[in-house]
Amino acid sequence: MNSEFTIAVHCLIELAKNTSGHLYSSEALSQKVHTHSARVRKIMSTLRKNELVVTKEGIRGGYRLNLDPREITLALVYRAIACEALKLNWCSCSESDPELISVRMVMDQAFGEAEVLLEEYLERLTIDSLLRQAEKVRESLSCLCPENIPSDPQSIDK
């Protein structure tokens, strides 16, 4: 799948974390999600058109969420970005062989349904739930940090 979706979600998570009151600039966001600021701007622009974020131009401008993180489902993001991850890509020749056309129609319909199922699943995930999960994961990972691993394993028993 195209990476715009992951970048969008990642940015939204960052925005959800930002409780400073200041807007988050594309430059700062792009560093967090490791991509180019112009790309962030483009993606945030489409998120704004879908009313997921609020943007502001000019000095001290930038981005913030337009909804509560609990309301932003991944399905909303998915549709905003128009991923169509399950769209089958058929060849482009203009053949009119009815057998080929009918097979294509049947498979396109089947994957259209699959895409609906996917969106239903994404409906159940929100920016807030991802953020919480990531927090948990981060905590459990920190247990594995060098400073928490005794150089002498035996010391655990002591």
Added chain:
Amino acid sequence: MNSEFTIAVHCLIELAKNTSGHLYSSEALSQKVHTHSARVRKIMSTLRKNELVVTKEGIRGGYRLNLDPREITLALVYRAIACEALKLNWCSCSESDPELISVRMVMDQAFGEAEVLLEEYLERLTIDSLLRQAEKVRESLSCLCPENIPSDPQSIDK
């Protein structure tokens, strides 16, 4: 999604139609599915490794199904081709920022589950069911063929 999957399914449908007793050559298949014969051979080769088809080299060689079309689910094909349509593609830099890593892990897990759901859905579709559906569609399409459409719409009433 990568087109190997659609080509694989399309080829399998063609093979299911072939009741002639002869094997289906890559050349003939490639014409049916509008792609290059070398590509068909490559795809059929991986289908053979997954025991979905039987291949035979040499003169009068070619391909045939190894299972009943009712047993060949799209999930089997999907796994054989290793589509991973929902795999998120993250940037490749070796950053060790724990926040980024945790977000990545959470999203990868979420989409791993989505992929499982997709496979469960594909488990319910078989080459046979697609073939039957395509037949039906083709019949209904044939009603729209030029020769079935009266040049004078009024003639319908007569």
Added chain:
DNA sequence: AAAACTGTATCTATTATAATTACACTAACC
């Protein structure tokens, strides 16, 4: 031995994706 195939690697062309640059526009601040 010749013919008709598959199996597979490699090269090339095409397309999709991402990074970069550029600049017009906007709003805040002094």
Added chain:
DNA sequence: GGTTAGTGTAATTATAATAGATACAGTTTT
């Protein structure tokens, strides 16, 4: 009112993924 720090967006370039094409070794049948 001008400078500054930002977005919006288009255009260009670089890179990666995909597909097409070619080639040829290996395998069966005739």
